[in-house]
Amino acid sequence: MAVTESPAKGRRSLWLLDLYGSAVGKKWAMALSGIVLLGFVIAHMIGNLHMYEGAAEMNEYGEYLRVIGGPIIPHTVFLWLIRLPLLAAFLIHIHAAYALTITNNRATIDKYKQPREWLAASYASRTMRWSGVIVLLFVAWHLADLTLGWVNPDFISGEPFHNTVVSLSNVGIAALYIAANIALGMHIFHGAWSLFQSIGVNNPRFNQWRRWLAQGLATVIVIGNISFPVMILTGVVG
Amino acid sequence: MDLTLQVWRQAGPNAPGRLVDYPAKDISPEMSFLEMLDIVNENLNAQGIEPIAFDHDCREGICGMCGLMINGLAHGPQLGTATCQLHMRKFNDGDTIVIEPWKAAGFPIVRDLAVDRSTFDRIIEAGGFITVPTGSASDANLTLVPKEVAEWSMDAAACIGCGACVAACPNSAAQLFTAAKIAHLSLLPQGQPERWTRVEAMVDKMEEFFGSCTNHGECETACPKEISLDFIALMNKDYMKAKFKNRRLVSQAG
Structure with missing residues (x-):
């Protein structure tokens, strides 16, 4: 027996792929892409607070996102420089989750007959796959609704205030947004804590802060995002 | 009764x-x-x-x-x-x-309630052994270890390899066991020479048999030795570091 075996899988020429080939590496990918997505979700929520300023300011904000960097950078180029890494993070996050789920299903062929008594696992942690799928489906709907306007008959390009108000005035659609954001909040509640473990950010002095950060982020994002359909339905905005 | x-x-x-x-x-x-x-x-x-x-x-x-x-x-x-x-x-x-x-x-x-846990032995084997001076025993305290480090390493070494962490894990992951077995060596000066090869080899071997960690924390509460999730974070960090490390420079501090 050698003193220490070299890595069992053998080195691939692309070490980044070699790293991603391991489950620990995939958890790193999930954590890092999760941070990117979390950053987007926070910025998205804060940016949308312009809804409370009124139509002109909201539309101006939407247009400003397209002219950032101009006139040196052409129209919408900056926006796409943000969107593409975001899309990459989204795809990596989903692929890693999918691959790890397969790994875990393979490792847990046998199930206990008795119902498990969970001592540490939270409802949020046990439903990450479900909340993730709900968020994925919601993002598809959300893009079709307010970015592309495919499912929004009154959609007017360049007028996000109007589009948001007509869409969320519908009780059914507003309910969908509220439900999806609760799922998103639960996903963040576990994910924003879990990611610190996955990338090994662990210091007894600050460990409790990781929980507080995750709980705080989940609360702020859910309240912020849900306020839009609620305020539009109650007629405060619109 | x-x-x-x-x-x-x-x-x-x-x-x-x-x-x-x-x-x-x-x-x-x-x-x-x-x-x-x-x-x-x-x-x-x-x-x-x-x-x-x-x-x-x-x-x-x-x-x-x-x-x-x-x-x-x-x-x-x-x-x-x-x-x-x-x-x-x-x-x-x-x-x-x-x-x-x-x-x-x-x-x-x-059979019945008896399971084969020899996959744990495979993980330990993959870790290999540490290089120590052979011959007569060296003087006590020749290698200085801060008290807190010794305690923390001992907390990891308390693992008895019972497999409760895997049994309690919804993903049948062996992260807590493997992390404890890696940490009790990697925390000490004696465990440094093989620190990076060891974490790589043991994690890769673990992943041949077990699931992946989703940070539920069930393992920690199931553990009869109450081994901390903190060791899993350390393992994740060291695994990534091992992938970046220039192995010719591992003897350098920092």
Whole structure:
């Protein structure tokens, strides 16, 4: 027996792929892409607070996102420089989750007959796959609704205030947004804590802060995002 | 105490298994859980029924052989102890107790409640050994270790390899075991020369048999030695560092 075996899988020429080939590496990918997505979700929520300023300011904000960097950078180029890494993070996050789920299903062929008594696992942690799928489906709907306007008959390009108000005035659609954001909040509640473990950010002095950060982020994002359909339905905005 | 047991019976590794009801009568609350099983087995034997196979050895919580899923909890309802340290006073007269073996693809069932945990040995083997000076024993305290580091390393070394972490994990992941076995060496100066090859080899070997961590924390509460999730974070960090490290410079500090 050698003193220490070299890595069992053998080195691939692309070490980044070699790293991603391991489950620990995939958890790193999930954590890092999760941070990117979390950053987007926070910025998205804060940016949308312009809804409370009124139509002109909201539309101006939407247009400003397209002219950032101009006139040196052409129209919408900056926006796409943000969107593409975001899309990459989204795809990596989903692929890693999918691959790890397969790994875990393979490792847990046998199930206990008795119902498990969970001592540490939270409802949020046990439903990450479900909340993730709900968020994925919601993002598809959300893009079709307010970015592309495919499912929004009154959609007017360049007028996000109007589009948001007509869409969320519908009780059914507003309910969908509220439900999806609760799922998103639960996903963040576990994910924003879990990611610190996955990338090994662990210091007894600050460990409790990781929980507080995750709980705080989940609360702020859910309240912020849900306020839009609620305020539009109650007629405060619109 | 009179109890009803629902015990997992399985004749062999590939035989189908099922829960079978057995009465456990006149059980003293002073008995340990394994002594209760001994009594039940004696009665089964007297009736000409094949006794229930279960693993056990030291019966004082230090060997890691025993391990049962009792009412949906690894090592039963008492936290921070192994199955052998659980006493019947934790149960009430008339209770029904469901007893299953550890269930994970990495722990194939040998028979009834006994599982094969040799995949843990494969992980330990992959770690290899550490380079230490041979010959006569060196002076005590020749290698200085801060008290807190020694304590923390000892906390990891407390792992008895019982497999409760895997059994309790919804993903059948062996992260807590592997992390503890990596950490008790990598925290100490003696464990530094092979620190990066060891974490890589042990994690890769672990992933051949077990699932992946989703940070539920069930392993930590199931662990009879209350080993901390912090070791899993350390393993994740070291695994990534190992992938970046220029191995020709590992003797340099920082």
